[in-house]
Amino acid sequence: MLVTLLALVFAAVELLPGDAASATSDRGASAADLAARRHLLGLDRPVWRRFLDWMTGLPTGNLGTSARGQKVTDLLADPLPNTLVLAASAFAITVVLALLLGCWTAARPGRLADRVISHTSVAAFAVPEFVVSALLLLVLSLWTGWLPAVTVTGGDGRPASWTMLIMPVLSLVVPQTGWNARVVRGALADQASTPHVESAHLDGLPPYRILLWHQLPGAVPAIATGIATSTGLLFGGAVVVEALFNYPGIGTVLAGAVAARDTPLIAGVVMCAGAVVSLVLLVADLIRHATLGARA
Numbered sequence: 116m117l118v119t120l121l122a123l124v125f126a127a128v129e130l131l132p133g134d135a136a137s138a139t140s141d142r143g144a145s146a147a148d149l150a151a152r153r154h155l156l157g158l159d160r161p162v163w164r165r166f167l168d169w170m171t172g173l174p175t176g177n178l179g180t181s182a183r184g185q186k187v188t189d190l191l192a193d194p195l196p197n198t199l200v201l202a203a204s205a206f207a208i209t210v211v212l213a214l215l216l217g218c219w220t221a222a223r224p225g226r227l228a229d230r231v232i233s234h235t236s237v238a239a240f241a242v243p244e245f246v247v248s249a250l251l252l253l254v255l256s257l258w259t260g261w262l263p264a265v266t267v268t269g270g271d272g273r274p275a276s277w278t279m280l281i282m283p284v285l286s287l288v289v290p291q292t293g294w295n296a297r298v299v300r301g302a303l304a305d306q307a308s309t310p311h312v313e314s315a316h317l318d319g320l321p322p323y324r325i326l327l328w329h330q331l332p333g334a335v336p337a338i339a340t341g342i343a344t345s346t347g348l349l350f351g352g353a354v355v356v357e358a359l360f361n362y363p364g365i366g367t368v369l370a371g372a373v374a375a376r377d378t379p380l381i382a383g384v385v386m387c388a389g390a391v392v393s394l395v396l397l398v399a400d401l402i403r404h405a406t407l408g409a410r411a
Contacts, residue, residue, distance in 0.1 A: 117386065117389050117390065117393060118170070118262050118387075120285065120385060120389050121166070121169075121170070121382055121386060121389075122166060124378070124381055124382050124385050125162055125165065125169075125378055125382065126162065126380060128228055128300070128373075128376060129162045129378075130290075130376045131373075131376060133376055134153065134158055134376050135156055135158065135182035135375060135376045135377050135378065136149050136152040136153040136156055136158055136182075137256070138182070138374065138375045138376050138377075139182045139183055140152055140378075141272055145332060146341060147237075148212070151221070152308060155275075156182060159232070160228055165378070167191070167378060169382060176188065178191070178379065178383035179379035179382070179383065180356075181372075181379055181380045182376070182377040182378075182379075182380070183378050184278040184377075187342055187379050187383035188383070190368060190380060190383075191271035191383055191384065191387060193271075193363065194272075194364050194365045194367065195364075195387055196370050197272070197273060197362065197363050197364045197365075198293045198353055198357070198364035198365045198366065199272070199391070200280070201280065201283055201284060201287070201353055201356075201362065201364060202346075202349050202350060202353055204284045205278065205284045205287035205288050205291065206291075206342075206346065206349060208284065208288050208292075209287075209288050209292050209295055209342070209345070209349075210295070210342055211226070212295075212296070213289070213291075213292055213295035213296045213298070213299050213342065214291045214299055214338075216232055216236070216296040216300075216304075217295075217296050217297075217299025217303060217338075218297075218299065218303065218327075219232070220232045220233060220300050221299070221300055221303035221304060221326060221330070222322055222323065222326050224304070224307070225352035226263050229300075229377045232296065232304070233241055233297070233300065233398060235293070236292075236293040236294070236296045236297050236300075237293065237297070238293070238385065239289050239292065239293030240290050240291075240293035240294040240297070241290075241293075242289070242290060243290070243355075244255050244286050244287060244290060244352040244355050244356055245356075245359060246354055247285070247286045247289045247290065247357070248282070248283075248286040248359045248360065249281045249359075251285055251286060252282065252359075254265055256282070256284060260279055262278055262279075262282055262360065263276075263278065263279055264359050264360075265279075265362065266279045266283070266360050266362045267362050271362075272363060274362070274363070277361075278367045279362075282360060283353075283356045283357070283360045283362050285352065285362075286348055286352070286356045286359075287352050288355070290348075290352070291345050291348060291349060291352075294341075294345060294348075295341060295342050296336060297340030298337070298342065299334070299338050299341075300340070300391065301324070301337075302330055302334035302338050303330050303331065303334050304332040305327070305334070305337070306331075306333045306334045306335060308331060309333065311329060312325060312329050312330055312333075315329045319351060332406070334403070335402065335403075335406045336403035339399040339402045339403055339406075340399050340400075340403060343395050343396050343398070343399030344396070344400070346391070346392045346395040346396070347392045350388045350391070350392065352372070353365075353366050354366035354369055356371055362390060365384050365387065365388065368380065368384060369381065369384045372384065398400060
């Protein structure tokens with residue numbers, strides 16, 4: 116899956132107008148200078164050959180050299196951990212909120228709380244991250260002044276204060292919580308009609324016990340799969356959120372790399388994000404397999 120994704124990245128950059136030589140050369144460079152730079156960057160070779168050369172270094176952790184002559188691994192050394200902190204924080208909060216809201220509504224099917232949270236979840240998921248970011252900036256920064264509008268980095272390349280993470284994290288949490296709360300609610304509703312849950316009701320067990328000990332374990336495979344699939348959406352939203360809040364992550368690096376048609380740097384960012392998403396999906400599959408195996 117990653118190999119296919121990376122091949123598509125190389126092909127997509129090749130189809131964009133312009134190239135890395137013209138994007139990174141001095142203004143007014145002659146045709147001879149541009150041709151020499153294209154040869155230096157290997158742009159005169161077929162794209163499939165450049166892709167294979169880049170892939171040969173991947174097993175050793177070599178992500179190639181950017182169009183400006185810097186190692187891609189060095190360029191990602193600081194931004195990648197920042198993005199992982201942002202995405203992991205948003206992911207953890209999303210999981211907790213989705214489980215709480217999904218369990219709460221599943222315990223009150225058809226009631227006012229169930230209807231309100233269900234409709235609110237749909238609306239939250241439908242709102243793009245940049246709209247949520249703009250609203251948070253307006254309320255929490257411009258109107259109240261509670262939080263800084265932009266991220267200021269310290270000497271280590273990290274945000275100078277943890278409060279600068281609040282709005283970027285919330286911008287990612289709101290849409291994803293809406294989606295995952297619906298996933299949890301639906302998975303628990305499917306379990307509610309199973310024979311062992313109906314038997315638990317007939318035995319007179321308390322509703323909270325039935326929910327936690329009979330419905331939730333059976334819903335874990337569907338919940339794990341649904342939450343894992345939102346990891347890719349978190350990384351996609353992080354690109355927009357990081358640009359809006361000036362957050363020092365790979366989203367900012369990716370935006371600059373696309374503008375410079377810097378294929379190795381773009382591929383390096385996609386590789387790192389794709390590896391994390393694939394790992395989360397693998398863990399979700401293992402959880403699903405283990406849970407279904409235990410039930411069998």
